[in-house]
């Protein structure tokens with residue numbers, strides 16, 4: 001359950017007190033469980049579930065939310081375990097110190113692994129994590145000083161003052177305290193500026209980058225966070241078991257952690273607990289059941305889990321969490337941002353200042369010249385149209401100007417600066433924003449969150465501040481800005497809806513609000529009026545005129561000729577990748593060449 005994605009509804013509000021009570025009772029049970037006269041076996045089971053959940057929730061973030069798959073989490077668990085086992089037995093260091101050493105080692109290896117693989121396309125990370133897990137496990141099993149296959153025995157307990165965490169059921173509190181704290185931190189993270197950027201990774205990097213998000217940076221961050229959670233689990237595991245050996249850190253466990261995350265529900269932090277519990281309990285049963293059914297010759301659990309994984313992915317791709325989530329209160333964000341101070345805006349250029357200079361820009365896709373040495377310029381305070389038949393190269397021109405596609409030739413200057421070689425997020429930072437012809441958004445996020453993503457570069461708070469909830473003041477400012485832009489575009493009534501539930505025309509408007517949230521001085525709109533009804537188009541035209549009055553310049557691609565002719569100051573016409581002509585709406589309408597272009601291809 002993503003925290004802020006729950007749209008408040010009347011039916012939901014009525015159920016919250018009951019759910020809160022049930023959830024509270026669940027937490028209370030977890031607190032008193034060790035005090036109750038339950039068999040030790042149960043407590044041990046609960047400890048394992050907590051340990052597994054720590055790893056699985058890291059995978060929820062990495063795989064479920066960010067869309068990056070790792071089979072190698074068991075290796076990070078191993079680093080946490082072996083670091084503390086070795087240091088506390090061989091050097092007699094305190095487990096608490098060892099925790100930090102383990103986390104540092106984990107952070108370092110995750111950074112190196114992430115740095116190498118996360119720039120590359122999708123499959124390198126899973127493959128690299130498999131290789132990493134195998135290699136590390138091999139190392140553990142073959143190093144004399146790590147005890148080879150026997151591992152390290154006699155790991156001391158964790159103590160804190162007079163408190164001994166292996167005494168009685170104390171370690172239960174340590175494990176579950178860590179697991180619950182981590183879950184709360186992750187829920188907080190997902191409901192933040194950094195969290196929106198992380199959630200946007202799954203929607204492909206193009207949109208996120210165009211909104212100013214450094215996708216690589218956030219990929220590395222989630223990879224490191226997931227690895228650190230695994231290392232904490234490993235640290236606890238070593239002191240819980242009082243011994244380490246290579247087997248729990250092999251690739252089999254790497255896969256099993258992934259299964260937990262998937263079964264629990266890859267998009268939900270709390271689902272990690274459900275997944276960990278289900279896998280642990282089923283595995284115990286299988287260990288008894290399978291040998292009696294098919295003998296002890298092989299390791300059949302993994303086969304059963306593999307089949308279970310396929311079935312879950314096919315029949316319950318959201319995992320178990322949606323079935324459980326009804327019992328947990330959905331966090332609702334109170335509208336607390338109405339009074340937040342407005343974000344600073346960048347200085348607007350003086351009217352008439354040269355804003356965008358596109359010079360001989362070219363794009364070839366193999367043999368096809370999609371944009372053929374096109375030049376045009378936009379001055380501050382203008383609304384400029386870009387028209388032409390389908391396939392003329394308009395969207396490609398947008399992509400070249402905004403850095404979404406690499407140019408085959410030509411230069412682009414923005415406010416006097418050469419931006420030809422800049423990445424799209426660097427161009428966005430300079431005040432050039434855009435919408436996409438094919439809407440790019442996060443359907444599972446609310447309209448407000450989608451738009452707030454546009455404000456990414458106007459905030460600063462990172463993951464740690466978000467986890468600790470220190471980012472609320474800035475969040476309120478971002479949300480106020482997002483709501484303001486939505487109100488301006490006529491969507492004030494839909495801020496809490498899920499973006500995926502909007503009609504297509506509304507999604508386009510939402511993209512305009514998102515682009516406005518970046519505080520642009522030049523806005524490129526690719527077919528903004530497509531899918532809108534007549535009155536909505538008129539309202540949109542009014543908004544665009546108002547933007548112009550406020551000093552925002554516009555370049556828009558649009559097929560509705562009435563819309564374009566009534567709104568624009570100047571029009572560039574393209575055909576087959578080349579610029580056919582440029583002029584005022586009256587000149588363009590009178591041009592025989594333009595008529596021929598449209599008549600020849602469209603009618």
Ligand code: ADP
Nearest residue numbers: 365368370388389390391392393394395396397
């Ligand atoms: P418009 O927006 O004017 O309708 P586009 O810019 O989308 O046109 O496309 C221009 C031409 O480039 C079309 O022939 C299209 O098929 C081609 N094209 C666009 N993107 C790609 C791509 N990624 N790979 C290959 N060809 C492309």
Ligand code: MG
Nearest residue numbers: 394395396437
């Ligand atoms: Mg297009």
